[in-house]
Amino acid sequence: MKEASKRIFALTKRNLKEILREPVSLIFLLGLPLFLLVLFYYIFHNLTPQFEMQYLAPGIIAFSQAFLTLFVGLLMSMDRASAFLIRLYVTPAGSYEFIAGYMLAMLPVSLVQSVLFFITAGIIEPSFFSVNMIWGVLCSLITAMLYIGFGILFGSLCNEKAIGGIASIVISGQSVLSGMWFPLEGINKNVITVMNILPFRPSAQFIQHIVSGSDAVFDDIIKPLIIVLAYTVVITTAGILIYNVKMKRQ
Amino acid sequence: MAAIRTEKLRKEYKDTVAVDGLDLEIEEGELFSLLGVNGAGKTTTIKMLTTLTEPTSGDAFILGHSIKEDKKKIKEQIDVSMQQTAVARNLSVDENLEFYCRMRGKSKEETENIKKRTYQIFGLDKVAKKRTKQLSGGWQRKLSIALALAGEPKVLFLDEPTLGLDVIARRELWRAIESLKGKMTIVLTTHYMEEAEALSDRIGIMKDGKLLFVGDKTALFEKTKTSSVEDAFIKTVEEGV
Numbered sequence: 001m002k003e004a005s006k007r008i009f010a011l012t013k014r015n016l017k018e019i020l021r022e023p024v025s026l027i028f029l030l031g032l033p034l035f036l037l038v039l040f041y042y043i044f045h046n047l048t049p050q051f052e053m054q055y056l057a058p059g060i061i062a063f064s065q066a067f068l069t070l071f072v073g074l075l076m077s078m079d080r081a082s083a084f085l086i087r088l089y090v091t092p093a094g095s096y097e098f099i100a101g102y103m104l105a106m107l108p109v110s111l112v113q114s115v116l117f118f119i120t121a122g123i124i125e126p127s128f129f130s131v132n133m134i135w136g137v138l139c140s141l142i143t144a145m146l147y148i149g150f151g152i153l154f155g156s157l158c159n160e161k162a163i164g165g166i167a168s169i170v171i172s173g174q175s176v177l178s179g180m181w182f183p184l185e186g187i188n189k190n191v192i193t194v195m196n197i198l199p200f201r202p203s204a205q206f207i208q209h210i211v212s213g214s215d216a217v218f219d220d221i222i223k224p225l226i227i228v229l230a231y232t233v234v235i236t237t238a239g240i241l242i243y244n245v246k247m248k249r250q
Numbered sequence: 251m252a253a254i255r256t257e258k259l260r261k262e263y264k265d266t267v268a269v270d271g272l273d274l275e276i277e278e279g280e281l282f283s284l285l286g287v288n289g290a291g292k293t294t295t296i297k298m299l300t301t302l303t304e305p306t307s308g309d310a311f312i313l314g315h316s317i318k319e320d321k322k323k324i325k326e327q328i329d330v331s332m333q334q335t336a337v338a339r340n341l342s343v344d345e346n347l348e349f350y351c352r353m354r355g356k357s358k359e360e361t362e363n364i365k366k367r368t369y370q371i372f373g374l375d376k377v378a379k380k381r382t383k384q385l386s387g388g389w390q391r392k393l394s395i396a397l398a399l400a401g402e403p404k405v406l407f408l409d410e411p412t413l414g415l416d417v418i419a420r421r422e423l424w425r426a427i428e429s430l431k432g433k434m435t436i437v438l439t440t441h442y443m444e445e446a447e448a449l450s451d452r453i454g455i456m457k458d459g460k461l462l463f464v465g466d467k468t469a470l471f472e473k474t475k476t477s478s479v480e481d482a483f484i485k486t487v488e489e490g491v
Binding site: 086 | 300301302304322325326328329330331332333334335336337338339340341345349352353354355381394397398401
């Protein structure tokens with residue numbers, strides 16, 4: 001067990017370095033969402049409540065987390081395509097250690113994302129600073145696991161050429177179906193139902209309600225949390241199973 | 251005890267037989283070259299011996315452990331360098347070695363000693379701090395093979411280690427491989443006959459998944475009535491001598 005945890009730590013460190021040393025990943029994981037946070041706030045916050053900081057900052061965090069899917073999936077598929085992973089399969093490491101290495105590497109990235117966006121939001125609008133922000137940072141790690149799970153699934157399933165396209169479905173789904181960027185009044189009820197069933201809106205709502213300190217604990221916090229967790233478990237489990245099958249087929 | 255012993259080792263893929271009843275023994279400390287044209291079954295044999303692929307039937311024993319039953323024990327004592335370069339691209343040479351030593355359960359002190367030794371054998375100290383993706387193909391391949399040594403394996407599999415390298419880089423790698431002779435058992439597959447001739451203690455020639463010849467160079471030359479490994483290989487494969 002001790003040896004396994006040392007290997008997981010080594011894999012996590014390596015995966016984190018691989019991702020952070022690619023400038024393009026920093027642009028999409030941090031730069032683009034930060035730019036949108038500032039831009040959307042200054043353009044729209046007086047026009048529509050959708051872009052008030054209490055909604056915008058958590059929404060941007062959920063949006064930035066969708067890029068975790070792209071980068072974890074890309075790293076996994078590139079590793080699978082190269083002889084690097086074959087080399088590691090000859091070490092005593094088990095498949096769960098490889099998966100844990102990919103997942104754990106993305107958590108510090110998610111932590112930096114939420115801290116950076118919350119602090120920026122607080123600097124722009126000082127009234128946004130509150131203790132709930134700390135809860136927001138911690139709870140965003142739960143929603144990050146959903147998008148990392150998508151990455152594990154796609155990284156196990158697709159080659160590196162397909163990852164970009166597949167991950168962009170999640171990124172687009174998160175943007176459009178989270179209900180972040182447009183008011184939902186007047187939208188067809190069936191569409192709203194779909195948005196509530198899929199995990200994108202609940203993941204954004206969960207962080208929003210934690211930060212705003214909602215009193216409707218079950219409807220606003222527990223319900224979206226259950227949806228997010230259910231998707232996370234199913235998607236990650238499917239990813240792990242597929243990874244195991246592919247590993248045995250090497 | 252033989253370092254490697256195979257017993258009627260066989261691998262089928264749908265309607266293709268990649269390895270057909272391989273019986274082979276390789277002694278500890280030996281450098282054994284496995285030769286064959288493309289599709290002869292060399293890489294599939296290596297994949298089975300390194301536990302990456304399950305055999306369809308038969309078995310093989312690495313240092314007495316079955317590739318079917320004792321995968322974990324085998325993995326602790328072997329390593330492999332496959333045809334393609336296998337390094338972490340965004341890590342420096344130094345970080346690659348450190349990472350791989352950790353994966354092999356080495357302590358910090360052991361890792362430092364391994365790094366020193368590896369730098370000495372492969373001359374990697376010149377590029378130790380450079381990220382791997384900035385290195386030439388030759389340096390990357392050297393690192394790739396150096397990583398296979400980092401775990402201090404008792405049995406090392408080198409699958410076409412000098413493929414695509416220029417003649418200088420190839421000769422440097424030969425010297426590195428030669429310096430390992432006798433310290434561990436090495437199984438080498440290659441398409442370069444002069445490589446097999448220069449490095450091997452014994453040679454095996456495969457065709458269509460079957461082993462046509464096993465023995466040292468003298469026995470090969472006598473059998474085929476030739477004087478070079480290349481001529482002997484061609485005669486064996488084409489005429490089945």
